Amino acid sequence: MTTEADSISVELGSEDVTILANSSNTVETDLDVDELLHFGNIKSESKLLLQSALPIIMSTTTQLLIMLPMMSAVGGLGTAALASMNLVSIYAGLCGIAPLSGMAMALDSLCSQAFTAAKDKRMLGLYLQRVFVLILGVETVIYPLWWNAQPIFKHIGVPDEIARIAGQMLRLYFFGVGALLVYECLKSYLFAQGIRRAAVIGQACCLPLIWLSIWLLISNDTTSLGILGVPS
Template sequence: MNVNTEETLLITPVDNYDAIINDIKDDNITSVSELKHLTISTLPLVLSFLLQYVFSITSVYAAGRLGAKELAACSLAICTFNITGLAIFQGMATSLDTFCSQAYGSGNKKMVGVYFQRGSLLMFVVSIPLFFLWWFSGAILNLMVPDEELATMAQTFLRIHIIGVPGLIFFESGKRFLQAQHIFQASTYTLIIALPINLVLNWLLVWNPSTGMGYEGIPLAIGISYWIISILMLGYVLFIDGIECWGGIEWEKATSNWKPMLSLGIPGVVMVISDFLAFEILTIFASRFGTEALAAQSIVSNIATLCFQVPFAFAVAISTRIGHFIGNGNISGAKVINDLTVVIGGTIGVLSFCLMYFGRHVLTEFFTDDQEVLSIASHLLFLAGINQISDCLNVVGTGVLRGQGRQRIGSILNIISYYFLAIPLGYFLAFHAGFEMSGLWIGLIIGVMCLAVTQCTSICFSNWEKIVEHSHRIHDSV
């Protein structure tokens, strides 16, 4: 049995379990058939990721309507939570991408439910010290933000936000539970229903003359929304699809043998945080070149984040598919997906570059009409487009590593590429070589390019027999 997946993908119900198993046992798998499979699986994922991204946008919009101070505090709090909370939970959930998909591929459906319980419980235990961090975050934020009132407001946001964290944890682990079963549309349906509810909550808790709480209503709306998507996901499993992999509460198994999951979860956290922090550091550096440069960097980062959803969706589909093949012991099928990775990543990267280069003026004008900001942003978007070519290869490549259960390799390569190459080189080019904002992005481009080369090399020379053997050994021990 093998362990690794990534997120959610296809639209195949659990009722077709036998068909899915027969499919991954097929020795006549071709690149064309697998590309079609991955593409169909990716479509609901892209929509799901975009909808989840909108939740943050609505919160920032709500804060912006209240005033500049509220907007700044909300942005600071969300950024803090993304680094210290969301990135950690999503990183730890990569272990479920591996374990759940491999368990499903091996035919041990009930273990998918056990891994879901174990992963959820593990993330909840990790969240306990984070609760204290968020509760007393004001003192820490005040060391980085000179405005004491701003730090205090961000702390208030994070304190209220805590009530929704368990719901977020169950949603993240629930996605993996269903994605491993080829049920990729569940999170999409859930978010489609929850998004208008979230908008109504923002109106009721923030702006409504009778029930509105102002600034404090924003994190409360987010917290309630997290619980809503978690409950909707549970409802999907109970009344629509996914219950077949639930064998009931297994408390003894869920509370034991955490080491294998931690061995994948911790490197997964490093992978997620490394990428996220690198862009935050770029934003901090950009602030030293003035307000216009910072605004331009924010515009480019938002566009890059939106473009990121497509390769990330493919990565989820890839990790799930590879996990199934590994769990089933079908090495030839896994190799087909492995070979497709470079083609998929390269194609998406080139298309992203074309979008950013040829559409750079239209895209930037959507955010602002300030001519100086537009000039800087258009140039940076060209550099960001170049970066997309390598970055898309990296993103889909991590899908392979997660499917294989080799998050540790990805974490090491990410740390070296970002923090020993991209950021130091970018800092030198920007502040000592006179390239300013362009230098920051050139450093990132070189670092990400090296990451792409080393990660693709690692994937191409995978020892599949050893990976399958290791996977079965781990699953046999649980």
């Protein structure tokens, strides 16, 4: 072995391998920094990111546009109705929506990996079916917590009227959670394949119908179901 200031020569059999001592000064890269920072590339990449993010932004905005008139309509029913709705939102989130949504969002990574790396693209459908079965099993477990929510609320000190209204809402709301989770799973399934417009178009088409149902089931005096119109 011969050692010099600039290099080390190692003899391996019939080959000589030279290892540069100052390798940090001789590293070469195929990335052209000037090219990466060129205005044209930044502009095109920003446009691509905006196009990818826009459907998600619109989807979130649509959900807020649903909640705003609903909260306003419930507020017109009285403070007890508004308090019951807030209690239902917290309880449903802790005892169902949070864990079930986490399972649905797992498809974001699983389907993305399957779509980009797996040779068999049918893995996307397999993941989707497995998540459906898993969610159905978890819903079966949490069903008693939702159906018997009224005595639970009373046990923790919630006023009787609010506990009664919230318990009735949860019994109806439980049947709509399944449809919500199916939508979230299908949205993740499509987003992983780069299909983002379908969810946005679906929400945009349903938004006027939801506003109409809020008016008919909550606000309109002749057809209103009261606070029970919220989960309906």
